[in-house]
Amino acid sequence: MDQILIQTLHGLVNGMVLAMVASGLTLIFGIMDIVNFAHGDLLMLGAFVGASIVGVTGNYWLALVVAALVIAILGALLQATTLRPLIGRDPLTTILATFGVSLVIQKYALWQWGPSVRQISEPVRGNFTLFHLQYPWYRIATAILAGLIIAGLWLFLKYGKYGIWIRATTQDRVMAQAMGIPVPLVYTAVFAIGSAMAAASGVLFGPFAGVTQTMGFDFTLRAFIVVVVGGMGNLGGSILASIFVSLLESYAAIVVSPAQAVIVSFVVLVLTMLFRPTGLFVPTPK
Amino acid sequence: MLILENVDAHYGKSHVLHGVSIEVRAGEVVGLLGRNGVGKTTTLKAIMGMARRTGGRITFEGRDLQGVPPHGLAGLGIAWVPEERRIFRLLTVLENLRTGLDRPGVTQARRDGLLEKVYAYFPILKERRNQAGGTLSGGEQQMLAIARAMVLEPKIILLDEPTEGLMPRMVAQIQEIVHALHRDGVAILLVEQNVPLTLDAAGRVYIMEKGAVQHHASAAELRADQRVIHDYLGV
Amino acid sequence: MAERWHDEAWAKDMWWSGKTTRRKFLALTSTAAGALGATMLVPAPWREVFGQAKPYKIGVLQPLSGTGAAGGKTALVGTQMAVDRINHGGGINGRPIELVVADYESKPDVGRRKAEKLVLEDKVDVAEGGYLSNVCLACMPVFEENKTVWMIGVCLDTTITTTKCSRYVFRPFDYAPAQAVGFSPYLVSKLGKKWHVAFLDYAWGQSTRDAYIEQIKKNGGDVVGTTGVPLGTADMAPFVSKISGSFDGLFGIFFGPNAVSFTSAIYDLGLTKKYKYAGDGAIAESTHLPALGQKIEGFVGINRYIPVMDPPLNTPYHKKFFDQAVVELKKIDPSGPLPDRYVQSNFEAMNFLKLGMQKSRFRGREDTNNLIEALEGMEVKESDDFPQGDKAIRKEDHQAFLREFIFTIQNNKHKLLETIGKEKTLVPPACKFA
Ligand SMILES: Nc1ncnc2c1ncn2[C@@H]1O[C@H](COP(=O)(O)OP(=O)(O)O)[C@@H](O)[C@H]1O
Ligand SMILES: [Mg+2]
Numbered sequence: 001m002d003q004i005l006i007q008t009l010h011g012l013v014n015g016m017v018l019a020m021v022a023s024g025l026t027l028i029f030g031i032m033d034i035v036n037f038a039h040g041d042l043l044m045l046g047a048f049v050g051a052s053i054v055g056v057t058g059n060y061w062l063a064l065v066v067a068a069l070v071i072a073i074l075g076a077l078l079q080a081t082t083l084r085p086l087i088g089r090d091p092l093t094t095i096l097a098t099f100g101v102s103l104v105i106q107k108y109a110l111w112q113w114g115p116s117v118r119q120i121s122e123p124v125r126g127n128f129t130l131f132h133l134q135y136p137w138y139r140i141a142t143a144i145l146a147g148l149i150i151a152g153l154w155l156f157l158k159y160g161k162y163g164i165w166i167r168a169t170t171q172d173r174v175m176a177q178a179m180g181i182p183v184p185l186v187y188t189a190v191f192a193i194g195s196a197m198a199a200a201s202g203v204l205f206g207p208f209a210g211v212t213q214t215m216g217f218d219f220t221l222r223a224f225i226v227v228v229v230g231g232m233g234n235l236g237g238s239i240l241a242s243i244f245v246s247l248l249e250s251y252a253a254i255v256v257s258p259a260q261a262v263i264v265s266f267v268v269l270v271l272t273m274l275f276r277p278t279g280l281f282v283p284t285p286k
Numbered sequence: 287m288l289i290l291e292n293v294d295a296h297y298g299k300s301h302v303l304h305g306v307s308i309e310v311r312a313g314e315v316v317g318l319l320g321r322n323g324v325g326k327t328t329t330l331k332a333i334m335g336m337a338r339r340t341g342g343r344i345t346f347e348g349r350d351l352q353g354v355p356p357h358g359l360a361g362l363g364i365a366w367v368p369e370e371r372r373i374f375r376l377l378t379v380l381e382n383l384r385t386g387l388d389r390p391g392v393t394q395a396r397r398d399g400l401l402e403k404v405y406a407y408f409p410i411l412k413e414r415r416n417q418a419g420g421t422l423s424g425g426e427q428q429m430l431a432i433a434r435a436m437v438l439e440p441k442i443i444l445l446d447e448p449t450e451g452l453m454p455r456m457v458a459q460i461q462e463i464v465h466a467l468h469r470d471g472v473a474i475l476l477v478e479q480n481v482p483l484t485l486d487a488a489g490r491v492y493i494m495e496k497g498a499v500q501h502h503a504s505a506a507e508l509r510a511d512q513r514v515i516h517d518y519l520g521v
Numbered sequence: 522m523a524e525r526w527h528d529e530a531w532a533k534d535m536w537w538s539g540k541t542t543r544r545k546f547l548a549l550t551s552t553a554a555g556a557l558g559a560t561m562l563v564p565a566p567w568r569e570v571f572g573q574a575k576p577y578k579i580g581v582l583q584p585l586s587g588t589g590a591a592g593g594k595t596a597l598v599g600t601q602m603a604v605d606r607i608n609h610g611g612g613i614n615g616r617p618i619e620l621v622v623a624d625y626e627s628k629p630d631v632g633r634r635k636a637e638k639l640v641l642e643d644k645v646d647v648a649e650g651g652y653l654s655n656v657c658l659a660c661m662p663v664f665e666e667n668k669t670v671w672m673i674g675v676c677l678d679t680t681i682t683t684t685k686c687s688r689y690v691f692r693p694f695d696y697a698p699a700q701a702v703g704f705s706p707y708l709v710s711k712l713g714k715k716w717h718v719a720f721l722d723y724a725w726g727q728s729t730r731d732a733y734i735e736q737i738k739k740n741g742g743d744v745v746g747t748t749g750v751p752l753g754t755a756d757m758a759p760f761v762s763k764i765s766g767s768f769d770g771l772f773g774i775f776f777g778p779n780a781v782s783f784t785s786a787i788y789d790l791g792l793t794k795k796y797k798y799a800g801d802g803a804i805a806e807s808t809h810l811p812a813l814g815q816k817i818e819g820f821v822g823i824n825r826y827i828p829v830m831d832p833p834l835n836t837p838y839h840k841k842f843f844d845q846a847v848v849e850l851k852k853i854d855p856s857g858p859l860p861d862r863y864v865q866s867n868f869e870a871m872n873f874l875k876l877g878m879q880k881s882r883f884r885g886r887e888d889t890n891n892l893i894e895a896l897e898g899m900e901v902k903e904s905d906d907f908p909q910g911d912k913a914i915r916k917e918d919h920q921a922f923l924r925e926f927i928f929t930i931q932n933n934k935h936k937l938l939e940t941i942g943k944e945k946t947l948v949p950p951a952c953k954f955a
Pocket of ligand 2: 323326327328369
């Protein structure tokens with residue numbers, strides 16, 4: 001019983017962080033049909049930028065905002081120089097391009113920051129007693145903050161002028177162009193927003209386990225699973241799927257051996273692709 | 287205002303338009319008739335930069351449209367109501383209209399005015415403003431597509447078979463709108479298969495066959511002599 | 522869903538700019554990947570010093586991209602330091618060393634391919650390197666088939682010198698069973714009787730876990746529970762939350778970023794307040810200390826190398842190695858970490874090769890048998906070549922035995938607690954060469 005409550009909390013906390021990562025990925029996929037394999041690496045780069053800023057200024061919140069902005073600009077440049085010229089070509093070329101970008105970012109991080117693991121110290125100290133554990137308030141704060149950021153994104157997409165542009169472009173880019181919506185710009189902006197979400201997740205997650213060149217890989221993989229399970233390009237579905245998959249992984253940690261726990265999310269992925277190819281939380285079209 | 291000169295267009299390797307020349311003057315309603323598959327839609331797509339143009343020239347108010355990106359046409363005053371309507375299905379009716387209203391340089395007052403205006407033409411859209419576009423009936427979707435074009439305050443609307451598949455009552459309403467737009471001084475390039483409606487609404491008519499304009503006459507002439515229509519359209 | 526871009530013929534003509542940008546970018550990408558990933562040669566100036574002498578070609582396998590990149594880059598520093606020293610000192614048998622570095626991208630299949638390329642295309646005389654155990658195991662048959670000596674620089678999997686041992690492969694540093702033999706008496710007598718072992722759930726973690734369970738029990742202690750954590754788990758909190766109950770110490774078997782995740786998780790959840798924290802020295806490598814800060818204070822570990830100048834490491838040999846390594850590491854890592862065991866064992870692996878090649882008057886691959894015989898049973902003394910201390914490579918399994926250091930972390934620095942002589946780490950050989 002204790003374990004179930006503890007793991008529920010872990011699942012929710014990790015689910016919120018994953019939801020932030022996945023929302024960027026799904027937004028980009030939904031609008032551009034691009035599976036961005038560099039998404040996790042943008043997260044990693046954001047975490048490094050954040051760690052550097054915390055290192056210099058000691059201000060976590062500044063680091064969070066600046067890392068998101070810096071990576072947003074980088075994402076915009078990346079989209080404009082690398083992906084925009086590939087629009088209309090074989091999707092394989094964009095996959096290869098984002099893969100190449102991913103490698104370059106990892107190489108760059110290793111060259112720029114070296115092999116040492118970096119630290120982002122948590123801005124919220126203290127903990128409370130949860131059965132046999134001391135549960136850090138920072139984890140709770142992370143879940144809440146991630147929730148707020150996702151809610152902000154949702155409100156922006158729902159009510160903002162540019163949010164409507166993004167949704168219109170996602171549904172029908174040709175008609176969106178005819179309505180005068182500058183679609184190439186919308187693409188770049190969405191890539192920037194997705195990148196900023198990734199970077200912010202990196203800074204939020206940094207205190208959990210340190211910042212390394214390879215931290216992005218796990219996130220790319222899990223976010224990809226979640227995006228498929230939630231329905232490609234479906235924001236709400238991805239968020240639900242993030243929490244669902246993270247809870248499942250946490251519960252799996254109690255009952256099965258760790259090696260099997262990793263497989264749980266893949267099993268969900270495969271079952272979804274077999275039986276609900278449009279996503280777990282979307283009605284299958286009749 | 288809008289001039290097509292010897293326009294050629296291709297889909298992949300297939301050559302669809304063979305030297306189409308059409309002119310629409312400011313405020314004028316021009317009909318474009320022709321059987322299925324003769325290239326009417328493609329002609330509109332060529333104007334919108336959505337079909338690969340391989341020859342000829344398209345100018346709007348003297349400006350060559352070659353260098354204008356597709357999203358720049360709305361700003362020049364060209365609006366498009368596609369044959370398939372292409373409503374943003376997951377956006378509400380109001381959000382669909384906002385895609386055209388949220389342009390730079392449109393004041394709040396003007397936005398409200400434009401909304402009032404289209405709601406006055408199409409009261410049903412006001413009723414359904416918070417409903418997803420995909421849940422509207424075919425006729426309602428057609429109205430939304432026209433309303434969405436109207437809020438762009440265009441100088442010309444490219445209207446592709448607006449009455450296709452609609453009930454007679456709806457057809458009459460569309461016909462009224464076309465007249466109203468004409469009164470407002472908006473030019474219309476009206477692609478239709480509905481001959482009576484076209485002859486009623488348009489001043490001049492082009493008839494296409496096999497990707498080329500085969501005949502060009504005033505609506506009055508064609509009303510007087512329906513033989514041409516019969517020859518080309520088989521009605 | 523709307524039409525896709527590529528369905529629309531016009532999409533191809535719409536993006537009038539950018540074709541060159543894309544090509545440029547792709548070119549840049551491949552150049553960048555190639556520059557670090559492919560072959561690197563020792564700069565030409567050596568050729569002048571050595572006149573006509575033909576260099577020895579030594580192949581080096583390291584993960585310079587992918588999950589192992591950070592460790593591979595650190596490990597390569599040790600190899601290059603040794604080679605620079607050897608070339609400055611007149612080479613081996615009057616011939617300089619030319620390194621052929623292959624990046625195996627942290628993947629076993631790539632490792633195997635790169636090993637084949639080193640042996641067949643680059644025609645290296647001997648090889649060095651390693652790092653990831655699964656890659657080492659994948660590459661060993663290549664060296665065996667092509668009768669080429671491979672001096673492993675880092676690869677911890679026990680079976681490399683036991684069930685899967687090869688006559689052509691040497692491990693000139695310690696392995697888990699030896700550390701368990703050396704560390705367990707201290708664990709049981711000084712830290713506590715009852716232990717919970719948490720480990721990375723794959724080959725190395727499992728074999729190390731078994732070695733410690735056996736030795737802790739042998740020394741009168743007990744292991745009351747174990748917890749496996751999958752490799753590469755970003756947040757280990759769900760796994761470590763299961764650790765509870767009554768025991769004295771938590772023993773961790775982790776390395777690299779996994780060690781940082783694990784330590785963060787148990788500290789954050791208050792486990793380090795309730796239990797003593799000990800484990801494999803890889804948990805507290807110097808590249809982890811800045812990231813862990815307070816969280817690693819009081820950790821007790823065992824390692825073949827720690828960057829301290831306390832006796833018996835206060836030798837001129839160690840000081841020389843240490844100072845040089847600090848300079849070289851600063852070049853690849855602006856935070857300036859202290860040297861770790863990866864730098865040390867690659868440095869010494871290269872020196873073992875040097876001694877073996879000198880002793881066997883090695884000319885090229887045709888002398889591989891002589892080189893193997895020279896290395897088997899080779900005993901070396903603490904020196905500039907072997908700053909870590911005396912060591913011997915056992916003939917039966919090509920496994921080295923060396924002294925170990927039990928240390929703790931105090932004020933974010935290593936502090937030596939006890940030195941275990943190499944004779945107190947002996948484990949019987951368990952290898953039959955094919
Ligand atoms: N996307 C397309 N790809 C290839 N051929 C097309 C495409 N759209 C239309 N066509 C062909 O081009 C010709 C003209 O079509 P269209 O302009 O739609 O005719 P209309 O609107 O007059 O019915 C037809 O033969 C049609 O089959
Ligand atoms: Mg048509």
